[in-house]
Amino acid sequence: MTLARGRAREAESPVGDPSRKGEVLDTSPFGPLTGDAREALLDLGRLERCPRRTRLYTQGDASRALWLLGAGRVRLERQRGDRTLVIGHRGPGETIGEHVAVSGVSAAETAIVVDEVQALVLPAPGLRKLLASSGPLRAAMAAALVDRYRAAQDRLESLLLHGVEARLMSFLLGAARRWGAPHARGELVSASFTHADIAMLIGSTRETVTLLLGRMRRAGLIDFERRRIVVSDRAAIEQRVSGS
Numbered sequence: 001m002t003l004a005r006g007r008a009r010e011a012e013s014p015v016g017d018p019s020r021k022g023e024v025l026d027t028s029p030f031g032p033l034t035g036d037a038r039e040a041l042l043d044l045g046r047l048e049r050c051p052r053r054t055r056l057y058t059q060g061d062a063s064r065a066l067w068l069l070g071a072g073r074v075r076l077e078r079q080r081g082d083r084t085l086v087i088g089h090r091g092p093g094e095t096i097g098e099h100v101a102v103s104g105v106s107a108a109e110t111a112i113v114v115d116e117v118q119a120l121v122l123p124a125p126g127l128r129k130l131l132a133s134s135g136p137l138r139a140a141m142a143a144a145l146v147d148r149y150r151a152a153q154d155r156l157e158s159l160l161l162h163g164v165e166a167r168l169m170s171f172l173l174g175a176a177r178r179w180g181a182p183h184a185r186g187e188l189v190s191a192s193f194t195h196a197d198i199a200m201l202i203g204s205t206r207e208t209v210t211l212l213l214g215r216m217r218r219a220g221l222i223d224f225e226r227r228r229i230v231v232s233d234r235a236a237i238e239q240r241v242s243g244s
Helices: 003-011 018-027 035-044 124-133 135-161 164-179 195-202 206-218 234-242
Strands: 046-050 055-057 065-080 083-090 110-123 180-183 186-189 222-225 228-231
Touching (some): 035 124, 035 135, 065 124, 110 124, 124 135, 164 195, 164 228, 195 206, 206 222
Antiparallel strands (some): 046 110, 065 083, 065 110, 180 186
16 A cells, blocks of 8 residues: 555545644654644644554665554564564554664564554654754654663663563563553453464464463463463563563
8 A cells, every 4th residue: 555545545544633642752752742743744744544564664664654553553674584473562652663763764664454454654854854953843743762762772771681581571571561552350451463473473483472371371461362462460460580
């Protein structure tokens, strides 16, 4: 689906509501901005809806836009020879396409919509002009990039220092924070992940993830609902992770 088709989809729905643009901006790393910097971003940005399987950009693409996600989920993949590596998922309140901040830098990964996305899209040329003229915006962008760097470092530390079970539990806690919804048996992770997806993200195998999830279910820590995971005992999982 092209951006032109995305804008056609926008015209058919309430996604163009200016108040919704502000809501999406508020949940992003740029939410604290006020005054002229905030208004400039709202004027620059356009709201778009993209259905499942939409490719927002491809590894090696030139900078095109920064996406502020208001709803949905995007999978990030990296191609290495004939192998496709899933390197992460982004959801509401997060950004993708941060490479847009620097002219001439190409995308290091491919971004594909997994669950229908609603996003505030900031085109690259306009965003770079604003970054050049607005100190508060530059500071907010720098803070977002530092947070992304720290998240990558935390993931690397987890892979190096913690066992597979602790990494799996940390993944479930993070998924519940990002996509959790109230459920009769705890918190439903509304985003669906296959065991193979989880294994790729935590550096394990599908068979091991299946085994550990079964063990956690028997222990009453999690449950399943229509192929989605329910975090039944968050406190117990947090305690186990902190003690690992």
